[in-house]
Structure formats: C-alpha cells, structure tokens
Amino acid sequence: MTTTLYAATRPSSATPVEQAFIELGIPHQTKRLDLEAGEQHDPAFLALNPNGLVPTLVVDDQPLFEGLAIIQYLGDRDGVERGLWPAPDTAERLQALSWTTWAYAHLQWAIRLMMFAGHPMVPAELHHAPLEKHARKLQRERLEVLEAHLDGRDYIVGDRYSLVDLTLASLLGWGISIGVDLEGLPRISAWLGQCTERPSYREIYGTTS
Ligand SMILES: N[C@@H](CCC(=O)N[C@@H](CS)C(=O)NCC(=O)O)C(=O)O
Secondary structure (H helix, E strand, O other): EEEEEEEOOOOOOHHHHHHHHHOOOOOOOOEEOOOOHHHOOOOOHOOOOOOOOOOOOEOOOOOEEOHHHHHHHHHHHHHOOOOOOOOOOHHHHHHHHHHHHHHHHHHHHHHHHHHHOOOOOOOHOOOOOOHHHHHHHHHHHHHHHHEEEEEEOOOOOOOOOOHHHHHHHHHHHHHOOOOOOOOOHHHHHHHHHHHOOOHHHHHHHHHHO
C-alpha cells in the first residue's frame, strides 16, 4: 500500500496530519505544494481534491481529503496497533470520533468566526465587533465544556495520549496564536502542556507553546 500526503511548504491545515505521521511512524511520502505559487490549482491535484486544498491523502491512487477525515482514517488504519487510537467497538472509539469531530466542526468554527470578525490579519472591512464578541463567548463556552471533560483525566480519551489529544492540541495551539485565551482554564492548560512536550510536537512546530 502506498500512502502519499499532499501538504504545503509552510505551516497549514496539513500540519496536524504531518504530526500524526510522525507519531505513527508509518511509511509514506510527502509532496509539498507551494500554495502561494498556486500549485494547488494544478489540474492533476484538482483531480484528487476538487477544492484545491491541503491536506489531501492518496492511498493506492485513491484520494481522501479533509484533515479530520485523514486523521480518523489513519487512526483506524494504523493507530490502534500503535496505541494511538482506540480499538473498534469500544466506548473510547466512539469518544475519539466525537471529540476529534467536535474539535474541527464545533470548536474550530467558533475560533474561525472570532478570527474573521476581528483579527488584524483579516481585512478590516470584514471585521464586525458585535460578531467578534459573540464568537469569543461561543469559543469560551466550548472550551469550558472541554475543561469540565478534563476533570479527573490526563487525556481526552482513555488513559494515554492519542491522536485525539494531537488533534485538539494542534487546533488549540493555532487558536492561541490568534487570540484564544486559556486564562481560568487550568485543566486545559495542564493537558496542553503535556501535549506540547511530545517530541512530535516539538519536531513539527519547532518549539513548545
Ligand atoms: N477544512 C479543510 C481546510 C483546508 C485548508 O484550508 N487548507 C489551506 C491551507 S491551511 C489550503 O490548502 N489553501 C489553499 C488555497 O486556499 O488555495 C481541512 O481541514 O482539511
């Protein structure tokens, strides 16, 4: 089986998938697209992912796009035997699907809304102060759900680090860089500290955050 990851030449949505590959230690090749040069619009790449986005995975000529789908697929395929993803038909497997999807579909959505409504990197004409305030409240409420979930737990699912922690920590690391505040969320802060100590995190992000 050949496995090829299309990533970018810079940090991107493919970065958590690249970290997952480091954790899993599975054979694969990485092809890097220069997004600024528009290589994602190449017809050959669009045939794999019509959205023209990285990450895109190709397994024996079959494409799989969307970072969340790729991480869940790699967890199922390679993570179980490496202790990085719960076994099928366990309560932990269901939790792993819930929390990774929660990260991408529920928490990330609120953080992105906050970013678009007020972050300096977004053009000022798109800013909307009341929307930013609302989105900030939403992301805080969502983080409080995670804070409560971590009561009495060291990891999001089960009793060991998994691709679930990797997924959420990667999202939060990005969130913090654009203004998510963990003040008053001590369990998330402690859990994130553990995740950023992983050699794979240091390798991919260059430093702890
Ligand atoms: N929801 C997608 C988002 C992917 C995405 O936005 N990728 C960006 C890089 S961070 C990209 O490929 N951009 C190329 C472009 O916009 O032309 C995922 O999580 O896989």
